[in-house]
Structure formats: structure tokens, C-alpha cells
Amino acid sequence: MVSHCIYNNAIRPFLQVRYKSGKSSTLWLARKSKDIYTQQSKTDFYRSRAAYKLIEIDQKYRLFKKAINIVDLGSAPGAWTQVAVERTKNVKADILGVDLLRYAPPVGTTLIQGDMLKQSTHDKIRDHFAGVSEEIATHESAESKKVSSVPSHPVDLIISDMMANTSGMKDADHFASMDLCSGAIILAHNLLRPGGSLVMKYFSGKQDKLLKESMEIMFKRVHLMVPKASRDESRELYIIGLNKHPNLTLDEIFPHGTI
Ligand SMILES: C[S@@+](CC[C@H](N)C(=O)[O-])C[C@H]1O[C@@H](n2cnc3c(N)ncnc32)[C@H](O)[C@@H]1O
Numbered sequence: 132m133v134s135h136c137i138y139n140n141a142i143r144p145f146l147q148v149r150y151k152s153g154k155s156s157t158l159w160l161a162r163k164s165k166d167i168y169t170q171q172s173k174t175d176f177y178r179s180r181a182a183y184k185l186i187e188i189d190q191k192y193r194l195f196k197k198a199i200n201i202v203d204l205g206s207a208p209g210a211w212t213q214v215a216v217e218r219t220k221n222v223k224a225d226i227l228g229v230d231l232l233r234y235a236p237p238v239g240t241t242l243i244q245g246d247m248l249k250q251s252t253h254d255k256i257r258d259h260f261a262g263v264s265e266e267i268a269t270h271e272s273a274e275s276k277k278v279s280s281v282p283s284h285p286v287d288l289i290i291s292d293m294m295a296n297t298s299g300m301k302d303a304d305h306f307a308s309m310d311l312c313s314g315a316i317i318l319a320h321n322l323l324r325p326g327g328s329l330v331m332k333y334f335s336g337k338q339d340k341l342l343k344e345s346m347e348i349m350f351k352r353v354h355l356m357v358p359k360a361s362r363d364e365s366r367e368l369y370i371i372g373l374n375k376h377p378n379l380t381l382d383e384i385f386p387h388g389t390i
Pocket residue numbers: 132178179181182204205206207208209210211212229230231232245246247248292293294295296311
């Protein structure tokens with residue numbers, strides 16, 4: 132994550148301006164002016180500019196209104212988790228970050244280091260909310276959860292900003308993003324309560340329609356959004372599913388067998 136940010140924010144613009152002309156330098160200038168978000172994140176003590184994307188999505192869709200048990204997928208370095216902490220400060224929320232990377236999660240939250248494309252990570256997430264987990268980093272807010280009367284679908288909100296390492300090949304990046312979305316949808320099927328919400332980032336491409344179709348089967352309301360903090364040249368979008376339908380099978384959610 133750190134090296135990715137360094138590449139995006141520092142080295143790549145430099146290369147564009149030095150070695151290319153016209154359009155690239157215009158792009159660089161546009162990016163620089165957008166990077167008020169990077170500047171602002173330092174002032175606001177957010178770990179990354181990604182925080183402003185979630186803030187904007189939440190301003191529109193009030194994701195955290197009834198959210199206590201929250202899973203943040205692709206959580207490193209932790210800016211979305213920071214926003215989740217802020218937005219739930221009046222309730223005793225249990226906020227669980229999940230990422231391939233190991234890092235220190237924001238105070239009061241928990242991290243599972245794991246791959247969302249693996250069953251073992253899904254099992255650890257379930258265990259966490261059942262109060263029987265062994266996380267890498269934990270905190271007393273999670274400790275206080277007990278095994279008694281844990282609902283089968285204990286999670287109120289899943290937010291996913293997961294992004295695989297980009298290859299520069301449009302289709303490959305799109306398909307990698309669809310795989311991550313499938314992982315998040317399967318988690319939502321297994322753990323998200325009826326009425327709960329799922330927000331996911333994805334890279335637009337050939338399978339957009341299938342993704343939207345699955346989300347529309349699973350949720351009563353589905354919206355697409357490109358937050359202002361998303362970079363202009365990126366093909367990233369966010370899909371927001373609100374109010375999960377109860378009792379759907381995975382076969383019903385993925386009518387074509389996959390996204
Ligand atoms: C754009 S960053 C997330 C930024 C984060 N939302 C924040 O606000 O700080 C994307 C993250 O997705 C994680 N990721 C990618 N593939 C993953 C996977 N299969 N399982 C878990 N995390 C993954 C990456 O390690 C990376 O940290």
C-alpha cells in the first residue's frame with residue numbers, strides 16, 4: 132500500500148511531466164489540483180485520501196445510521212476504518228478491518244490479516260463476531276463480545292475498498308476487481324443481516340452488468356457512485372447495496388454461476 136501511494140502521488144506525475152508533453156502535463160496539473168484531498172487528509176489526520184470517498188458516500192446514503200458490527204475489507208492503511216470510528220462514536224461499534232497487509236489498526240478496532248479470496252479468512256471473520264477469534268491485533272471493544280446468542284448474520288455493514296495490484300491491462304484489472312467483489316458478496320450472503328448494507332469499489336469493464344444484477348437481486352436498493360475524490364482518469368466506481376433481502380441462496384444471487 133505504501134509503495135503504491137508513493138508511486139501514484141510522487142513518481143508517476145514526475146515522469147509524466149518530464150518525459151511526455153501536452154496531455155500528460157495537463158493530466159498532472161489536474162491531478163495536482165485534485166490532490167487537495169491528499170493535503171486535507173494530512174490536516175484531518177486521515178491515513179489516506181480514501182477517507183473522503185467514504186465520507187461522501189455516507190453523506191448521501193447514511194451507511195452508519197444503524198451499524199454496530201462493521202467489516203472494512205481492504206482496510207489498510209486504515210482511513211476508511213477511521214471514518215467508521217468517527218461515524219459510530221455514539222454507539223459501541225465493533226469495527227473489523229481485513230487486509231492482506233499487516234498494519235496497526237486505528238485505536239478501538241481490530242485487524243484480521245488475510246486474503247478475502249480464501250475461505251479461512253471468511254471463517255476468521257465469522258469467528259470474530261461469534262467472540263471466538265484470534266486476531267493479529269485486537270482491542271477491548273472486541274474483547275467484550277461474548278459467544279452467547281450470536282445471530283447467524285451478525286454484521287450490519289460491509290464496506291470494501293479492496294483493490295488488487297493494477298497491471299495496466301484494462302480487462303485483467305477489471306476481472307481481478309470482479310473477483311474481489313464476488314468475495315465480498317459471498318461474505319455478505321453469509322454474514323450480513325437482512326436489512327444490512329454493502330458498499331464496494333470496482334473497476335468498470337465487461338462484467339459491470341452482471342455485478343449490478345447480483346446486487347439488485349440481493350438488495351432492495353442499489354446505487355452507483357463516483358465520489359469526487361476518485362481520480363478522473365481512474366475507472367473506479369462504488370456500488371452501494373442498501374437493505375439486504377433475507378433468505379437468498381448463492382445460486383439466486385449469482386444466476387449466471389459467477390459475476
Ligand atoms: C485502496 S487500498 C484501501 C484503502 C483503505 N480503504 C483506506 O481507506 O485506507 C486497497 C487495499 O485492498 C487490499 N486487498 C487487495 N486484495 C485483497 C484481498 N484479496 N484480500 C484482502 N485485502 C485485499 C490491499 O492490500 C490494499 O491495502
